Amino acid sequence: MTASPTPGALAGIRVLDLSRVLAGPWCTQILADLGADVVKVERPGAGDDTRHWGPPFLKDAEGRDTPQASYFTACNRNKRSVTIDMATPEGQQLIRQMAQQADVLVENFKVGGLARYGLDYASLREVNPRLIYCSVTGFGQDGPYAERAGYDLMIQAMTGMMSITGRADGEPGGGPLRVGVAVVDVFTGLYASNAILAALHARDNAATGTGLGQHIDMALLDVGMAVLANQAAGFLATGQAPGRQGNTHPSLAPYQDFPTQDGSMLLAIGNDGQFQRFCAAAGQPQWAADARFATNTLRVQHRAVLIPAMEQVTRTRTTADWIALLEDKAVPCGPINTIAQAFDDPQVRARGLRMDLPRQAGDGVAQVATVASPLRLSATPPVLRHAPPALGQHTAEVLRELGLDAERIAQLQAQGVV
Numbered sequence: 001m002t003a004s005p006t007p008g009a010l011a012g013i014r015v016l017d018l019s020r021v022l023a024g025p026w027c028t029q030i031l032a033d034l035g036a037d038v039v040k041v042e043r044p045g046a047g048d049d050t051r052h053w054g055p056p057f058l059k060d061a062e063g064r065d066t067p068q069a070s071y072f073t074a075c076n077r078n079k080r081s082v083t084i085d086m087a088t089p090e091g092q093q094l095i096r097q098m099a100q101q102a103d104v105l106v107e108n109f110k111v112g113g114l115a116r117y118g119l120d121y122a123s124l125r126e127v128n129p130r131l132i133y134c135s136v137t138g139f140g141q142d143g144p145y146a147e148r149a150g151y152d153l154m155i156q157a158m159t160g161m162m163s164i165t166g167r168a169d170g171e172p173g174g175g176p177l178r179v180g181v182a183v184v185d186v187f188t189g190l191y192a193s194n195a196i197l198a199a200l201h202a203r204d205n206a207a208t209g210t211g212l213g214q215h216i217d218m219a220l221l222d223v224g225m226a227v228l229a230n231q232a233a234g235f236l237a238t239g240q241a242p243g244r245q246g247n248t249h250p251s252l253a254p255y256q257d258f259p260t261q262d263g264s265m266l267l268a269i270g271n272d273g274q275f276q277r278f279c280a281a282a283g284q285p286q287w288a289a290d291a292r293f294a295t296n297t298l299r300v301q302h303r304a305v306l307i308p309a310m311e312q313v314t315r316t317r318t319t320a321d322w323i324a325l326l327e328d329k330a331v332p333c334g335p336i337n338t339i340a341q342a343f344d345d346p347q348v349r350a351r352g353l354r355m356d357l358p359r360q361a362g363d364g365v366a367q368v369a370t371v372a373s374p375l376r377l378s379a380t381p382p383v384l385r386h387a388p389p390a391l392g393q394h395t396a397e398v399l400r401e402l403g404l405d406a407e408r409i410a411q412l413q414a415q416g417v418v
Helices: 023-033 070-074 089-101 121-127 152-158 183-204 220-226 229-238 272-281 285-289 296-301 303-314 319-329 339-343 346-350 395-401 406-415
Strands: 014-018 037-042 057-059 065-069 079-083 104-107 132-137 215-219 255-260 263-268 333-335 354-358 367-371
Touching: 014 023, 014 089, 023 037, 023 079, 023 104, 023 132, 023 183, 037 089, 057 070, 065 070, 070 367, 079 395, 089 121, 089 406, 104 183, 121 132, 132 183, 152 183, 152 220, 183 215, 183 220, 215 220, 220 229, 255 303, 255 319, 263 319, 272 285, 272 296, 272 319, 285 303, 296 303, 319 333, 395 406
Parallel strands: 014 037, 014 104, 037 079, 104 132, 132 215
Antiparallel strands: 057 065, 255 263, 263 333, 354 367
């Protein structure tokens, strides 16, 4: 990670971001972190919905809440913000001009929603055949649900993700739960960025590149099904739908949270060697010698006997004592932190995972804290150039790049187009 002007891996790539909320902006932020010039088009006076999804809100220099929600900052750093009313012919023409110069366009309107503005893929392909056009929708461009709006929570429910998240029925707090982060949106952004990079390579590959862009159809439903991963594989292999089982693992044991003297810890024992080393360190070698626990499969079958016995022992030491005891034994063990504790963790600090970015937008917010990109490239690391922008912060700058003079920009502002 660097805050220097070193060009990123995608330097020279222009991205026109017509997306809002999380999945699309997450995708374009990844591209922006890698060096692409991402211009985010927002509604005049309102902007991205998440600018208003508070509390919590950003604070000014005196520590007072501003009207700007912190949600927006999660997925919009390194971008330039312009405000354009695409419902006007003048606004549509401006976006077409921007699309002519762009390598990539990302949008998350309903299926067919941009066609009435002449900003759909078929229309923009005519003015820029090299354009890679990524559409993010709830259910994809075809099928009986194509015209429905899709939201992360809805997709978590429909794909069965909530059916495997939470404690089992009959247990205290039992019932389906959503994941604590909008994981389908985030994964859709990740898949979309991968698809865009593949399309850029297919377009520009010296050996086989066509020089032409293409349309990318990203659906939250497709992604939600894909990230069921081993749970989906298990169902497809057996025809048996898995259920909820709290923090335990369907295929591994012991692999869950355990009570300690002062709280809880997490043990993630993934093989027989780790289990044997844990038993020796815990002073319970008889568990490793017990035929019922000799292999992972047997431990899964006999977890109802093994786990209560382990819980009696784990309660005899503090979480910190267990971590210290097991750290040099190659037994995965860790605390169950709050987010505040996670940011204060020495490894998180050493990796520089919190970054404070200055912002000079004249809106009272002088600095925005953000989570660093997890992408670590040795030669072309992510470059943090801009804090998440204020609404319309770069409108005049971007319009000047399109060739508009000050008089024309002022006229468009007076008309409410920008």
